[in-house]
Amino acid sequence: MHxxxxxxxxxxxxxxxxxxxxxxxxxxxSTAGTLPELKPAVIETLPSREAQAGLLRxxxxxxxxxxxxxxxxxxxxxxxxxxxxxxxLLIGGxxxxxxxxxxxxxxxxxxxxxxxxxxxxxLFTAIFSTISIIEDRKEGxxxxxxxxxxxxxxxxxxxxxxxxxxxxxxxxxxxxxAPLIGFHFTxxxxxxxxxxxxxxxxxxxxxxxxxxxxxxSTQGFHAIMNLFLMPMWFLSGAMFPPQGAxxxxxxxxxxxxxxxxxxxxxxxMLLGDGRSTYLPGPGLAVSFAVSCAFAAVLFVAASMxxxxxxxxxxx
Numbered sequence: 001m002h003x004x005x006x007x008x009x010x011x012x013x014x015x016x017x018x019x020x021x022x023x024x025x026x027x028x029x030s031t032a033g034t035l036p037e038l039k040p041a042v043i044e045t046l047p048s049r050e051a052q053a054g055l056l057r058x059x060x061x062x063x064x065x066x067x068x069x070x071x072x073x074x075x076x077x078x079x080x081x082x083x084x085x086x087x088x089l090l091i092g093g094x095x096x097x098x099x100x101x102x103x104x105x106x107x108x109x110x111x112x113x114x115x116x117x118x119x120x121x122x123l124f125t126a127i128f129s130t131i132s133i134i135e136d137r138k139e140g141x142x143x144x145x146x147x148x149x150x151x152x153x154x155x156x157x158x159x160x161x162x163x164x165x166x167x168x169x170x171x172x173x174x175x176x177x178a179p180l181i182g183f184h185f186t187x188x189x190x191x192x193x194x195x196x197x198x199x200x201x202x203x204x205x206x207x208x209x210x211x212x213x214x215x216x217s218t219q220g221f222h223a224i225m226n227l228f229l230m231p232m233w234f235l236s237g238a239m240f241p242p243q244g245a246x247x248x249x250x251x252x253x254x255x256x257x258x259x260x261x262x263x264x265x266x267x268x269m270l271l272g273d274g275r276s277t278y279l280p281g282p283g284l285a286v287s288f289a290v291s292c293a294f295a296a297v298l299f300v301a302a303s304m305x306x307x308x309x310x311x312x313x314x315x
Contacts, residue, residue, distance in 0.1 A: 055157065058150040062158025063165065066132065070166050076128075081170055084124065088117035091239070111181055115265045116238025119258065121174050122167045122201050123233055127225060129163035130208030134215050152306045156209060160299065163205035168197045178269060189271040192284075196268060196291065200261040203295035210302040236262045243280055257294035260287040 070076055091113060136142040145155055175193060179185070185193070215221045235249065236258040242250055253259050264287030267279060282290070 055151060055154045058148075058154040059158035059161060062145070062155065063162040066129065066159065066162025067165060069132065070129070077170075081121065081173065084117050084120045085174070087120065088113060108182075111183070112241075113239065114178065114181060114183070115262055115269060116233075116236070118171055118174055118197075118265060119200065119236065119238055119262050120233060122171050122197065123204055123229065123258075125167035125170050126163045126201050126204035127208040127211075127229060129166050130159065130205060130212045131218055131221055133159060133209065133212040134218055134221060137216075153303050156206075156299070156303045156306045159209055160202065160205045160302065163208065164198065164201040167201035167205065168194075171197045171201065183269045184273050185269070186271065189268045192271075193265060193268040196261065196264045196288065199288070199291045199295050200258075200265075203257070203261075203291065203298050206295065206298035206302045210298065210305045213302070213305050232256060232258055235259070237281070238262060241280070257290055260290035261294070263287045264291060 088110075133142065136145075146152070172194065175197070211224055212221055215224075235253050235256050237253060242253040242259070245253065260282055263279070263282050264284055267284040267287065270279065271284075
């Protein structure tokens with residue numbers, strides 16, 4: 001028995017090619033002639049356990065686990081939705097009457113701030129959902145998954161899909177309030193908004209996975225969140241347009257991939273009444289392309305990070 005080069009286990013035996021009929025009848029070696037020739041024969045070929053496990057099935061199982069865990073922790077639902085909504089009401093309502101964004105059709109600040117709040121919900125939910133990686137490692141669940149006959153790519157895909165579903169779902173709930181403040185959707189613009197929600201959520205979930213994989217504590221994860229992710233949201237155009245920013249910030253905001261996701265969402269929300277044509281900055285096609293590239297690159301990066309053994313596994 002030996003292992004094949006592609007992870008397949010091959011059992012090898014030996015069989016005879018011909019035996020003398022006289023020997024078979026009498027059992028006398030003198031009538032057997034020459035000794036039977038033995039030839040190797042493949043008895044059975046078994047696929048490896050990893051090949052049997054596949055990629056999609058374990059990924060969907062991990063995704064389902066993330067959804068079940070979230071629904072059982074109702075405080076996470078309240079916290080993930082309530083915090084951005086309160087932030088939107090306080091900031092948008094506080095300066096809404098004193099600041100107008102201008103433009104040919106005019107836009108109140110509470111309308112301007114709505115897509116930024118939507119991106120904040122995606123950011124908070126997607127990033128904080130990947131904290132479960134740290135919790136699973138402490139509880140020993142992650143180690144049991146890593147020694148199971150599944151690929152690391154399936155682990156990454158399952159965790160990222162779970163966080164994506166949670167983030168996009170909560171973003172969709174908040175998006176339902178958009179018509180109350182003057183946004184009008186067509187069927188096409190609404191479907192495009194949902195698609196962008198999924199793409200942005202997938203990219204942010206992959207980013208959260210890449211950060212959380214090497215973390216040993218949730219405190220360290222929160223420190224990275226405050227240092228890196230919150231400025232990423234502030235500099236996406238969520239609170240102020242890039243056109244009026246200091247020239248140094250303009251370059252940073254132009255290099256920020258979240259800027260394009262936010263611009264794409266703003267386009268879809270103003271597409272119904274034709275106001276999207278007056279928006280400055282990147283167009284809808286460019287925003288969607290950059291968002292897709294951002295999500296793909298970060299998923300590949302998360303997969304590469306997960307292939308390496310982390311020091312957190314030894315903690």
